[in-house]
Amino acid sequence: xxxxxxxxxxxxxxxxxxxxxxxxxxxxxxxxxxxxxxxxxxxxxxxxxxxxxxxxxxxxxxxxxxxxxxxxxxxxxxxxxxxxxxxxxxxxxxxxxxxxxxxxxxxxxxxxxxxxxxxxxxxxxxxxxxxxxxxxxxxxxxxxxxxxxxxxxxxxxxxxxxxxxxxxxxxxxxxxxxxxxxxxxxxxxxxxxxxxxxxxxxxxxxxxxxxxxxxxxxxxxxxxxxxxxxxxxxxxxxxxxxxxxxxxxxxxxxxxxxxxxxxxxxxxxxxxxxxxxxxxxxxxxxxxxxxxxxxxxxxxxxxxxxxxxxxxxxxxxxxxxxxxxxxxxxxxxxxxxxxxxxxxxxxxxxxxxxxxxxxxxxxxxxxxxxxxxxxxxxxxxxxxxxxxxxxxxxxxxxxxxxxxxxxxxxxxxxxxxxxxxxxxxxxxxxxxxxxxxxxxxxxxxxxxxxxxxxxxxxxxxxxxxxxxxxxxxxxxxxxxxxxxxxxxxxxxxxxxxxxxxxxxxxxxxxxxxxxxxxxxxxxxxxxxxxxxxxxxxxxxxxxxxxxxxxxxxxxxxxxxxxxxxxxxxx
Amino acid sequence: xxxxxxxxxxxxxxxxxxxxxxxxxxxxxxxxxxxxxxxxxxxxxxxxxxxxxxxxxxxxxxxxxxxxxxxxxxxxxxxxxxxxxxxxxxxxxxxxxx
Numbered sequence: 001x002x003x004x005x006x007x008x009x010x011x012x013x014x015x016x017x018x019x020x021x022x023x024x025x026x027x028x029x030x031x032x033x034x035x036x037x038x039x040x041x042x043x044x045x046x047x048x049x050x051x052x053x054x055x056x057x058x059x060x061x062x063x064x065x066x067x068x069x070x071x072x073x074x075x076x077x078x079x080x081x082x083x084x085x086x087x088x089x090x091x092x093x094x095x096x097x098x099x100x101x102x103x104x105x106x107x108x109x110x111x112x113x114x115x116x117x118x119x120x121x122x123x124x125x126x127x128x129x130x131x132x133x134x135x136x137x138x139x140x141x142x143x144x145x146x147x148x149x150x151x152x153x154x155x156x157x158x159x160x161x162x163x164x165x166x167x168x169x170x171x172x173x174x175x176x177x178x179x180x181x182x183x184x185x186x187x188x189x190x191x192x193x194x195x196x197x198x199x200x201x202x203x204x205x206x207x208x209x210x211x212x213x214x215x216x217x218x219x220x221x222x223x224x225x226x227x228x229x230x231x232x233x234x235x236x237x238x239x240x241x242x243x244x245x246x247x248x249x250x251x252x253x254x255x256x257x258x259x260x261x262x263x264x265x266x267x268x269x270x271x272x273x274x275x276x277x278x279x280x281x282x283x284x285x286x287x288x289x290x291x292x293x294x295x296x297x298x299x300x301x302x303x304x305x306x307x308x309x310x311x312x313x314x315x316x317x318x319x320x321x322x323x324x325x326x327x328x329x330x331x332x333x334x335x336x337x338x339x340x341x342x343x344x345x346x347x348x349x350x351x352x353x354x355x356x357x358x359x360x361x362x363x364x365x366x367x368x369x370x371x372x373x374x375x376x377x378x379x380x381x382x383x384x385x386x387x388x389x390x391x392x393x394x395x396x397x398x399x400x401x402x403x404x405x406x407x408x409x410x411x412x413x414x415x416x417x418x419x420x421x422x423x424x425x426x427x428x429x430x431x432x433x434x435x436x437x438x439x440x441x442x443x444x445x446x447x448x449x450x451x452x453x454x455x456x457x458x459x460x461x462x463x464x465x466x467x468x469x470x471x472x473x474x475x476x477x478x479x480x481x482x483x484x485x486x487x488x489x490x491x492x493x494x495x496x497x498x499x500x501x502x503x504x505x506x507x508x509x510x511x512x513x514x515x516x517x518x519x520x521x522x523x524x525x526x527x528x529x530x531x532x533x534x535x536x537x538x539x540x541x542x543x544x545x546x547x548x549x550x551x552x553x554x555x556x557x558x559x560x561x562x563x564x565x566x567x568x569x570x
Numbered sequence: 571x572x573x574x575x576x577x578x579x580x581x582x583x584x585x586x587x588x589x590x591x592x593x594x595x596x597x598x599x600x601x602x603x604x605x606x607x608x609x610x611x612x613x614x615x616x617x618x619x620x621x622x623x624x625x626x627x628x629x630x631x632x633x634x635x636x637x638x639x640x641x642x643x644x645x646x647x648x649x650x651x652x653x654x655x656x657x658x659x660x661x662x663x664x665x666x667x668x
Contacts, residue, residue, distance in 0.1 A: 444591035451587065451616075469616055469647035476618045480590045526656025530633060533626060538655055539619030545654045 021159045024052040025166060032170040039073060041174050045167045049144050052163060053128060053156050056146035059118060061091060062171070063138045070095060070141060089113030094129040094141045100161060103127040104151040117143070128152040130160045134168045142167065186250075193253040194219055197227065200260045206232045208303055214395035215422040218366075218403065224418030225252025225294070226364045227260050231267055236303045239267055242315060242362035242422055243296040246337075251292065259284065259294055259338070273298055274346045277311045277335075284339035293337040297362050299349075306426055308360055309349035313338045315362075317380060321387055323357025325507045325560055326437045326494025328384050354426040357435055359391060359398075361424075366417035367402070373411045382409060388439045388492060395423040437496035442483045442510070450475060450495065457497045467504060467565055470546050477539035478508050478518065478561050486513040503548070503564045515554040518543065518561055573613075574599045581642075582606050585613030588621035596621065600628045605635065612643035622655055629661060638662065 028048035032041060042060045050058035061070040061084065070091065072082040086092045093111050094101050106112045106124050114122060117129075124145045132140040142164055147156065198217070205213040215228055225245025233239055241263060245255035262283060266276045276298055284294060297318065299310030312318060314337030317330035334350050335343065352360060363383065370378040382405065390401045399421055406419065438453055440446040451472050458468050475495065482493055491511035498505045521540035544550060547563035554560075572592040573585045582603060588596055600606060606628060629639050642664040644652065652663055 444589075447589050447591050451589075466646075470650070472616065473618060473647075473651065476589055480618075480620070526654070527659060528656075530626075530629060530638075530660040533630075533656075533660065536623075538622060542619055542651065542654050 021052050021155075024048065025159070025163050028052075028163065029166050032166070038171070038174045038178065041170050042073065045142070045163075045170070049142055049160065049163055052159055053144045053152065054148045055128070055144035055152075056148070057118075058142065058144040060132075060140060060142050060167070061095075062140040063095065063132075084116040089116040090127060090129045091116045091141055091143065094131050094143075095138055098131045098133050098136075098138065100131070100157050101127075101129040102152050102157055103129070118145075126151045128156060128160055130157075130164045132164050132168045132171065134172055139168050139171055190250050190253070193250040193257075197225075197253040197257050200227065200229075200257045202228075202230050206230060206238065208232075208238060208301075210303060210427050211301075212395045212425045212427055213423065214399040216399055216403070216420070218415065218419040220366070220415045220418050224366065225254075225256040226366065226418035226420040227256035228362065228420050228422050229260050229263065230422070231264065233267065233300065238301040238303070239263075240299040240301060240308070240310075240362065240422065240424070241296065242364065242420060243294055244315065244364050244418070244420070245292070245294045247292050251289075255284075255288060255292065255294055255339075258287070259296065263298070273300060273309060273311055273349045277313065277338075278343055278346050281313070281338045282342055285342055288339040293339040295333070295337045301354075301360075301424065306354045308352040308354065308424075310352065311335060311346070311349055317368075318352075319359065319361030319363060319380075319383065320352050321359040321361065321391060322355065323359075323391070323437055324355055324435055324496055324498060324505075325509050325562075326388075326439065326496055327509055327558065327560065328380070328387060330380050354424075355435075356426055357391075357437070359387070359395075359423060359425045362420075362422040364418060364420040366415070366419035367406060367421060369417065370406050370410055370419070371413065371416075372409050373413060378406060378409050382406070388494075391425075391437075395425050399423055435496055435498035437494060439492035439494050440479070441492050442486070442489065444480060444483060446479070446493075447476060450479060453495065454497065461499065463499065463504065464568055467567075471504065471506060471565060474543050474547055474563055475506060475508065477543045481516075481518070481540070482508070482510040482513065482559070485516065486510060489513050499567065501567065503566050505562065505564050507560060507562045509558060509560045512557050513559050514557075515559065517552045517554070519550050519552050572596070576603070577610060579608070581608035581610050583610045583613065587616040588614060588624070589616065589618045590620040593618075593620040593624050596624045597627065600624060601631075605637075606632060606639060607637065608640045608642060610642050611645070611648055614648065615645070617648055617651060619655075622651070622657065625657070625661070640664065 028044065032044060046058040046060050059072060061072050064071055069086065070084045084091055086095045090101055090103055090109065090112050103109045103112060104126050106119065106127055117127065126145065126147055128144045130142045131138065132142055144160065201217055205215055215230060217226055217228060225247065227243045229241040231239040241260065243256050243259055245252035259280060262280050263276060266279060271279065295314035297310060297312045297315040299308045301308045312333040313335050314333050316333040320329040320331060322329060354360065367383065368377060368379055383402065386402045386405045390398045402421060436457060440450055454472050454475065455468055458465065479493060489510065489512040494509040496507045518540055522537060524537050524541040548566050549564045551562045571586040572588055572595065574596055575583050577583045632638060638661065640662045644663060649663065652658055657663065
C-alpha cells in the first residue's frame, strides 16, 4: 500500500512516516480495539513496537501513582512484577522528563542502568525510550532495544511517539473498564447481600389482641445494615428487635442478618433477654472486624402486663408516646453497642409501661439524620410533628405518614442510610377510648376548638353535662396562661381528656416553656372591697377553687398540668 | 360566638360565650356606654376570668357615680363563678328569671 491508498489520511502525523510503519500502527490499533485483558494489551503493544521499530525486544512499564514507581508485568506466572523507581536508569529519566530518549550507544550513556533498563546479559547496544503520557499524566514507559539498523533514527522516534499515543488510549480504556467491572461486581454482591438481608425480615406483622403494629425497612441504595424482627413467643409475649450494623458496603447487611439469625436461634432455645444480649454480643465481638459494631434494641412485650422489658445496646433514642399527656418520651440506650467488647455485667432489663393509646417507636438513625436541602436534620422533632396529627389512627397509617413526611423533608435528596421503623400501639380498652388527646395551636383562636373538643367528649360518653362549663373554664384559664406567658414557644399545646367511673381527668401540656407552678399561684382575697380588687390573678385562683385535684409537673422545658373533677355515681 | 348589644330599656345584653378571645370586644362596647346599669346575662352561656375582668373594670368605672352594675338572669354556672370570685360582694346579682 502506498501513502495515497491509506484509508486514514487524516490520522497521519505531520512528519512523514514510512507507509509500512503507519500500516502496522493502524493494525495494532485495530487489534487493540478488541476487548483484552490489560496483560494482553501490554503484550500486544510490546510486540507491535518491536515489529514496527524493528527492534530486538520491547517492554512496556506502567506507572503506579499510588506507589510512585514503574512496574513491569508479564514475567513468569508466579514471579512478582518487577518494580523500578523514577530515579533509575534511562527508564526513570524518560518518566521524569516525559521526553523520548534515543540512546545510540548504551555503553556510553551514563544514565543507562542495566538493572532497570533490562540489560541482563550486558549486550544491549542501543535503546529508544518513549514516555506514555495522557493529558500530561504519566501512564508508563515503552522501551525498545537494539534496532536491526544499528541505532534508532529520528523517524523511529516519530513512529514510536505515534504508536505510544495510540497505546495510551487502550491502556487507559482497559484500566477504566476493569474498575467498572469491579464496581459492577461489587454492585451485584451488594444487591445479593441486600436480598439476603431483606429475606430475614418478617413477611407480616403478627396480630395481638389489644395491640396494633406496623414495621418497615427502606434500604438505601448502597450502604446500611438495618434490620428488624418481630417474633411471637407465646399467646401473650412478643419479641421485638431493631438493629443497625455500622459501616458501608456488604458487611453491615450481612452483620445485621447474622445477628437476626443468632437471636432467632437464641429464642428457639428459650434464652431470656439478658442471656441473648450477652451471648450475641460475645459472638459478635469474635466475629466482627475491630472497627465494626451493631446497635440493637431487644425487647419483649407482655400483653397481659402491658409492659415492654428491653435492653438497648447503643440503639436510641426510643420513642414512648404517652397518650394521656400527649408527651413523647425519648429514651436513651441502656448499654453500649454490640460487638465492641464483652459486657462486664448485664443489668436487668428496663421496663416501659404502655397505657391505653401509648405508642412504642423503634426508629433507626436514618430517620433522625435525614437532611433537608439546607442540611437540617429531621430529628426527634420531625417524628413528633407527625405523631401529633396522626397518633390516633392505625400504626400502618402513622408509618406511611412518617415516611411521606421524611420524603417531603428530604426534598428530593437521595436516601443516605437505611430507614427502619417499628411502631407498636396499645389500643384503648373500650370501644370508645377512655382517653382522647389533641394538639391545639397556641392562640386564643383555639378556644372555640377546645370548647367543642370538651363538649364532644362529655356528650359522647354521657358524662354529667353540668361539668362542661367548669371544665372548660379551668382549661381556658390554663391554656390562655400558656399562650400569654410563653410567646417564644412555637409548639402546639396538648390537651387530653380521660375518665374513669369516678372522675374526669384533664391533662394540659405545653412544650418548650419556662416553669410556672399553677398550684402555687398566689391566692386572691375575694372579700376585698371593689376599690382594692384587681382583675389579674383571678383566673388561677378560680382554677384552684374549682378543680378537685390539681397537679403540676415540669421537666425538659415541658409543663404538664393535670386536674380532676369528680363524676357522680351512675 | 359572643354577642353584645343594648336592649330596649338601655340594658346591656350579652349572649354566647365570653372567653379570653372575646373580652376586648366586650370591654370596648362597655366603655362606649356612658352609664351602664343592668347587664342581662340570660343568653350568656359561659364566662371566663377574662370576662370577669371586663365586668370588674366596668364596675370600677361606674361606681364613681355611686351606682354599680346589676347582673341579671345569670345561669348556675355563671352564679357559681361569681360566687367563687367574690363577685356576690361587689355586684348586685339577681338569679335567672328575676
